[in-house]
Amino acid sequence: MIYLDNNATTKVDDRIVAAMQPYFNIHYGNPNSLHTMGQTARKAMATALNQLYAGINARDNDDIIVNSCATEGNNHVLMGIYYDLIRTGKKKKIITSSVEHPAVSHTLKFLESLGAEVSYLPVNTEGLINIADLQHELTNDTALVTIMWANNETGLIFPVTELCAITHKAGALFHTDAVQAIGKVPVDVQASNIDFLTFSAHKFHGPKGIGGLYIKEGLKLTPLLHGGEQMGGKRAGTINVPYMVGMGLAMELAVAGLTDEDSRVRSLRDQLEEAITAIPDTIIIGKNYPRTPNTSLVSFKGIEGEAMLWDLNKNDLAASTGSACSSEDLQANATFQAMSMDTDLAHTGIRFSLSRFTTQDEITAAIKIVKDCVQRLRAISTYTKL
Numbered sequence: 009m010i011y012l013d014n015n016a017t018t019k020v021d022d023r024i025v026a027a028m029q030p031y032f033n034i035h036y037g038n039p040n041s042l043h044t045m046g047q048t049a050r051k052a053m054a055t056a057l058n059q060l061y062a063g064i065n066a067r068d069n070d071d072i073i074v075n076s077c078a079t080e081g082n083n084h085v086l087m088g089i090y091y092d093l094i095r096t097g098k099k100k101k102i103i104t105s106s107v108e109h110p111a112v113s114h115t116l117k118f119l120e121s122l123g124a125e126v127s128y129l130p131v132n133t134e135g136l137i138n139i140a141d142l143q144h145e146l147t148n149d150t151a152l153v154t155i156m157w158a159n160n161e162t163g164l165i166f167p168v169t170e171l172c173a174i175t176h177k178a179g180a181l182f183h184t185d186a187v188q189a190i191g192k193v194p195v196d197v198q199a200s201n202i203d204f205l206t207f208s209a210h211k212f213h214g215p216k217g218i219g220g221l222y223i224k225e226g227l228k229l230t231p232l233l234h235g236g237e238q239m240g241g242k243r244a245g246t247i248n249v250p251y252m253v254g255m256g257l258a259m260e261l262a263v264a265g266l267t268d269e270d271s272r273v274r275s276l277r278d279q280l281e282e283a284i285t286a287i288p289d290t291i292i293i294g295k296n297y298p299r300t301p302n303t304s305l306v307s308f309k310g311i312e313g314e315a316m317l318w319d320l321n322k323n324d325l326a327a328s329t330g331s332a333c334s335s336e337d338l339q340a341n342a343t344f345q346a347m348s349m350d351t352d353l354a355h356t357g358i359r360f361s362l363s364r365f366t367t368q369d370e371i372t373a374a375i376k377i378v379k380d381c382v383q384r385l386r387a388i389s390t391y392t393k394l
């Protein structure tokens with residue numbers, strides 16, 4: 009199988025599997041236990057935390073709360089802001105983009121049902137927001153702006169440093185969902201001055217079921233999970249030490265591999281796009297804007313995305329019609345709807361996402377598979393050349 013669905017999830021690096029292994033069945037102590045087994049696990053956790061701090065350039069006094077996934081991290085920030093600033097009447101509003109992952113957008117819908125006011129910034133047909141719209145929406149009663157670092161469907165990179173500065177000027181806090189940015193573009197919490205940032209190990213060759221929430225020094229959030237004193241009382245629940253070891257190393261390797269991602273992976277992605285644009289009536293969404301180097305969202309006129317996906321799959325190529333989390337739903341996904349794509353375009357989107365394990369041979373083979381597939385499906389559809 010040629011795997012070009014790395015924005016959905018990634019292969020766990022063999023080095024990471026090996027590093028995690030002993031913490032399942034040899035050093036399996038609870039890191040809160042005082043005996044040697046517990047302390048060995050605790051040391052491994054400390055090393056992993058250091059790797060996470062270094063990976064995003066966090067300060068010593070910043071917090072990184074290790075949790076179960078980015079969905080949890082996003083819920084923690086949004087619910088925490090609701091409990092601390094909105095429910096208490098200090099502020100009223102949260103501002104977001106209309107192309108956030110459901111881990112943000114569905115949580116905000118829930119908060120709206122509890123009385124929070126949420127403003128959704130529109131995007132243009134390429135998926136970009138207008139900075140003037142943010143400036144217009146920011147008022148004294150804005151608690152938080154939450155805008156993703158990079159979009160999971162298009163790979164478009166949002167100017168988070170600039171957005172954060174504008175947000176701070178208005179006295180509000182800034183959160184970014186950096187799930188699709190880590191390991192693809194440099195993420196530096198000090199340079200960007202971001203207040204809250206979420207990430208998830210399985211998007212950068214670590215295991216599924218573990219993620220992190222960065223909180224800038226001096227800021228506090230009501231916990232999402234109450235219980236034991238793990239994570240300094242900020243996130244209860246026994247810590248998954250093997251996965252944390254895996255996430256720490258995954259972060260280190262992801263950051264070390266950034267140059268490769270930007271040159272080798274980008275050039276493979278560009279090769280794929282160049283070959284695809286040679287096929288008549290294809291569009292690459294966001295091609296002329298800053299994008300993550302591994303992602304390509306393509307529309308092949310006249311070919312239903314689902315049909316294409318299954319034909320590619322039959323030919324051993326794994327891609328996606330949209331976010332893996334929503335692809336069971338045959339409706340055009342919310343991101344495409346927000347981008348005001350016409351219905352035809354919205355149903356023809358195929359996302360190819362590469363990783364550091366993608367090879368030249370795979371891209372060469374993928375190009376042939378895609379070309380054959382388009383020819384086959386257009387021959388049996390109502391497609392007429394533009």
Ligand code: PLP
Pocket residue numbers: 015016076077078079080109111156158159160185187188207208209219331332333
């Ligand atoms: N945010 C973005 C941008 C994503 O792409 C995803 C997963 O696709 C998530 C959040 C959810 O991450 P997790 O699976 O760790 O909950």
